[in-house]
Amino acid sequence: MLSRKIRARRLGAVGTVAIAGLALAGCSGGGGATDDESASGPVELTILIDSTEATVSTMQGLVDAYTAENPDVTIELENRPQGSEGDNVVKTRLQTGDMPDLFWYNSGSLLQALAPEQTLVDLSGESFMDAVTDTFKAGVTAGEGVYGVPVGNAMGGGVLYNKKVYEQLGLEVPTTWADFISNSEAIKAAGIDPIIQSYGADSTWTSQLFVLGDYYNVEAADPGWAEKFTANEAHFADTPSAQLGFDHLQEGFEKGLYNADFGTTTYADALEKLATGTGAQYPMLTFAVSEIQANFPDNLQDVGFFAIPGEDASDVGMTTWLSAALYIPQGGENEAAAKEFLAFVASPEGCDAQTEAVGVTGPYFIDGCDLPADLPPAVQDLQAYFDSGKTFPALEFLSPVKGPSLEQITVAVGSGINTGAEGAALYDDDVLKQAQQLGLEGW
Template sequence: MSFRKRARVALVAGLVAGGLSLTACAPGSLGSSTGSGSTSSAAPVTITVLADNSDQTTKPLQALIDAFNAKNTGVTVKLESRPQGTDGDNVVKTRLSTGDMDEVFQYNSGSLLAALDPVRNIVPLTDEAFMANIDDSFKTSVTTDGQVYGVPLGQATGGGILYNKKVFAKLGLSVPKTWAEFMANNAKIKAAGIDPVIQTYGDTWTSQLFVLADFRNVTAAAADWAAKYTANDPSAKYAVDPALKGFQRLEDVYKAGYLNKDFASAKNSQGLQKLVKGTGAQYPMLSFVIGTYTAMSDTAAEDIGFFAQPGDDAATNGLTSWSPGGLYIPTSISAEKQAAAKKFLEFVATPEACDVQTKAVTPSGPYMVKGCTLPEGLPAAVSDLQKYFDEGKVSPALEFLSPLKGPNLEKITVEVGSGITSAADGAARYDEDVKKQAQQLGLQGW
């Protein structure tokens, strides 16, 4: 299970291609990719969308379906739910392999999508006119062999540092852009009797943030690092710079004594509580926890801000982002059904559809559809996130650029973050973990 998926599952209970060509449709049929709001003269078509049963998925998706159906396009959409987690993955993979998939299905973007063999199983959308509306960073996460396969559902997530703005204001601190500034802030926070950095290794997945959220800094130093990493280039390993620094940052805060005393056993919810109360000042985390901590206090939405993980150079400081999941069309359905499914996806790829989702669920990040706007009054951290996207200071997380992610990363980062293993040894062990996975995947050069 990927980091992003493991994290999402853990919090939902409380909170990424030479394709098959399609048969052209006659003028006026559902195959037209224009005028999604107009009534079609073709016979009505009903399609279903398969999606996981979490509120974060079903609420906005049902709202989209209702809004689309109200347009009377000649296509009627219905929702079918599946389990979350491994059981849900098995449903998707089984239906794709047997040719029994719904006309549209919701699934992850990035490396998990790549594991579904999109070239064989999913209809490419690259040449559809509505794809011009999709943000390029999302397209990257659903691209295989030069073909784009999905449209986004929901919003992007940022990986970085949540911080208590009241603590920063009281101590006269500024948001850091370099690691040196970050560590200097930590010294002042500790001197004030507040835990500078919150860690929650009782939920082991949370230990990975300093490594994974540092990827923007890695790509700033070596733009082709992900490609070299996938190809087993010796210069693109975690045991050497620039990627080694993520492990070193994890080691730095431990050695400096900047962690909460209960870091080894604390859970994610407890870490958020410390942040909201101000007994801890900063928490390396993914932004989708915004909905969780805002429910902990009437003022938490404004009290907690967000900044990207600092690196070595303030000029290149930016955000590591996790793309939302997407909606996809299987190749197993008929040309008529594919045309109907595209009609629905065309609607999803509009600002109107973003507004529909916003009314259904409060956004926790920016949409990946051009022209979409976020409403006023959202939590401060959401506005902080949006600035990075507006300024173009965003890089996709590694899992959206490479199929490689070793399964034991969170175990290794717990050890490094606890002082059990050095940063250098932990990084070297992770490189070996990745090597085993690459060989299992049958990647060339490994």
């Protein structure tokens, strides 16, 4: 769908993401030799990645483009599970020295849990890191080191919705949570699943969006809450605005607004429901647009996006996510070759390879990367929040603290096993263990 070497137009101003602006202008590019001695001769690299179709397709596009220009390099992709199971795989393989040459993983708080200063190669001295925006570097920094190269686009957390369903029922994009519930009840009355939930195999991570995607509204109600949270001075269970995400999960279940098969529905099933209109709204990150484009191209124009609405219709904004990154574990035998691959990823040519493979779901974090003019409707909706400056980073990019059991807790609340208040309290306990493991002051 997208042409090679796209240089159509830039995505425009991307707004303030609080850590720093997303700089998209000017860059020399290209993957060449790194500051270390270049690899020579045939090289075989292995990269550990998660199993989502978007990740697999993105990495395959990068690998194909790189090996076409570097035929002496062979790159194998190795899959791991998603969610907390995948987190455990990454931690275990790092601890046992069994990690391959590179691996794909989150930026932000989940990275901090890997003890990057002890386990990962510091890239801060590499010239190719000059092209990575300061916004992204902040999310992959620990101590004095910078450890990751971004893959993919800036993302928004909110609700993907079926525009045809909205048009057929005469609904407008909600600006308050009450509006969202009202829309959902109207959709239910029409015989369509109002809010898609997907707690099936390998998909429990999707249950977190009502909590994590609501942070713009938490910050609007309690400015600076992330700092108090990190210092153990504020908690989900004693902050009404922070508990609301859990309460929203409870409300959706109690009002029967979820698809009846939410316990077995997978992430892939949910995207099919959304794209085909058997389900109307799916709380999700915008990276899912690339999978809709790949699997349901005829329905791509039917999917829009809006931020999770709060209580104040005059202040509607979006919670933003940094993309995932590629990292090099310490002690690898092919470090020089791995860095050369990262130099390619951190270049306009690398961005073009990704755009060719999966399309675009938001701005890149690499200077000089241009984007196509024919952006999908959901990405245009995302961009409007950036353009208006109505964005704020997700909590995991403002605080190193993120409990490992959140997805199990949100599944329990969304399934009616626990109340929202109970879920918030359980998560505070989960966070306590993580903060103590990190050795944070005040915990």
